[in-house]
Amino acid sequence: xxxxxxxxxxxxxxxxxxxxxxxxxxxxxxxxxxxxxxxxxxxxxxxxxxxxxxxxxxxxxxxxxxxxxxxxxxxxxxxxxxxxxxxxxxxxxxxxxxxxxxxxxxxxxxxxxxxxxxxxxxxxxxxxxxxxxxxxxxxxxxxxxxxxxxxxxxxxxxxxxxxxxxxxxxxxxxxxxxxxxxxxxxxxxxxxxxxxxxxxxxxxxxxxxxxxxxxxxxxxxxxxxxxxxxxxxxxxxxxxxxxxxxxxxxxxxxxxxxxxxxxxxxxxxxxxxxxxxxxxxxxxxxxxxxxxxxxxxxxxxxxxxxxxxxxxxxxxxxxxxxxxxxx
Numbered sequence: 351x352x353x354x355x356x357x358x359x360x361x362x363x364x365x366x367x368x369x370x371x372x373x374x375x376x377x378x379x380x381x382x383x384x385x386x387x388x389x390x391x392x393x394x395x396x397x398x399x400x401x402x403x404x405x406x407x408x409x410x411x412x413x414x415x416x417x418x419x420x421x422x423x424x425x426x427x428x429x430x431x432x433x434x435x436x437x438x439x440x441x442x443x444x445x446x447x448x449x450x451x452x453x454x455x456x457x458x459x460x461x462x463x464x465x466x467x468x469x470x471x472x473x474x475x476x477x478x479x480x481x482x483x484x485x486x487x488x489x490x491x492x493x494x495x496x497x498x499x500x501x502x503x504x505x506x507x508x509x510x511x512x513x514x515x516x517x518x519x520x521x522x523x524x525x526x527x528x529x530x531x532x533x534x535x536x537x538x539x540x541x542x543x544x545x546x547x548x549x550x551x552x553x554x555x556x557x558x559x560x561x562x563x564x565x566x567x568x569x570x571x572x573x574x575x576x577x578x579x580x581x582x583x584x585x586x587x588x589x590x591x592x593x594x595x596x597x598x599x600x601x602x603x604x605x606x607x608x609x610x611x612x613x614x615x616x617x618x619x620x621x622x623x624x625x626x627x628x629x630x631x632x633x634x635x636x637x638x639x640x641x642x643x644x645x646x647x648x649x650x651x652x653x654x655x656x657x658x659x660x661x662x663x664x665x666x667x668x669x670x671x672x673x674x675x676x677x
Contacts, residue, residue, distance in 0.1 A: 436663050437634065437648060439621050441609035448607045448620045448637065449600045453593045455642030461589035465548045467501075469493045469586055472615065473667040485510040489531070490671065493584070499541040505532035543584055551590035553597050560598070571602035571624045575633055579647060582669055592643050610639065613646050615668055629653065631664070638670070645670050 470492050488508030495501025507529045544562040549555050561567065565577035578595050581587070587595070599605065599622075608621035619636040626632065630653055636646035649665035651658040658664055 436650060437611045437613065437621065439609040439611045443607040443609045443620065445605050445607045445622065446600065448622060449596045452596055452620065452637040452642035455640065456589040456593045459589065459641040462586055463588065465588055465591060466586040467495045469583060470671040471667055471669055472671050485512065495536060495541050497546065498538040499546060500538040501536035501541050503534040504530060507531045545581065551588060551594055553594045556591060556594045556598060569602065570627060571599060571605040572626045572633065574599055574602055575624055575635055582644065608634065613668060614666065617645060619645060643670055
């Protein structure tokens with residue numbers, strides 16, 4: 351298999367964790383200072399990881415450095431990463447029926463009364479090193495920030511496992527090591543989000559916020575969900591806001607219904623697949639059958655490269671994480 355070109359490497363890294371601010375945006379001085387401090391802190395002794403960062407605001411520097419669905423180390427020799435099996439979906443479904451059912455569940459389930467500057471996620475990182483076996487590292491990540499744009503990020507590791515271990519891969523538990531592998535304090539004014547204040551719940555309100563995060567007015571389904579992913583990296587939305595997000599998604603192209611499945615925390619979900627405009631990757635958006643909320647995104651590689659075959663799962667992140675999962 352040929353070596354990756356620079357263009358193919360850029361495409362791979364972007365697929366693993368796409369920039370969610372404009373790709374030609376310039377980081378400000380505070381962002382560069384924050385990034386330098388983050389990158390100078392090794393996440394684990396004796397383990398090499400490459401955090402994939404796009405164009406950076408301060409918020410992007412912090413969130414993308416910590417709360418990303420896939421951490422990829424591209425080998426210098428020839429290797430192919432073993433990655434988990436994708437979720438299996440069953441049953442027939444349409445996009446309209448899937449979104450309508452989720453909105454019905456949102457209307458009848460509990461959720462926060464107002465959007466929260468607090469997000470707790472689980473993600474599965476794939477560590478690939480030439481000459482050594484790859485591993486999957488589950489992590490629980492907590493972000494809390496305040497109106498003055500200060501905040502705190504904590505990353506707690508789960509027990510890593512071999513990606514070829516089918517039993518471990520299918521596990522619906524995160525077994526915590528109790529090890530805080532990364533912890534960052536965000537100083538006042540450094541969390542440079544375009545949505546500092548709580549926002550409304552109508553579709554017009556959500557479109558305004560999406561545009562503030564760089565989503566174009568006539569956006570594709572993938573662009574909408576990329577923007578939504580950025581928002582829910584920073585805010586826990588109300589049920590009404592999530593319902594409006596689904597309403598916006600229903601008006602876009604490129605969305606396919608997948609049926610139902612069970613996510614990697616054992617929750618019943620329906621799935622929607624959205625392919626990126628360049629065909630590099632697709633996102634499977636997971637909607638809780640119980641609450642209707644967006645509870646996960648699974649990213650799939652669609653173009654074979656030196657590291658990943660077509661169909662490899664290169665990112666997996668879950669939202670609305672139960673507080674009973676160890677920090």
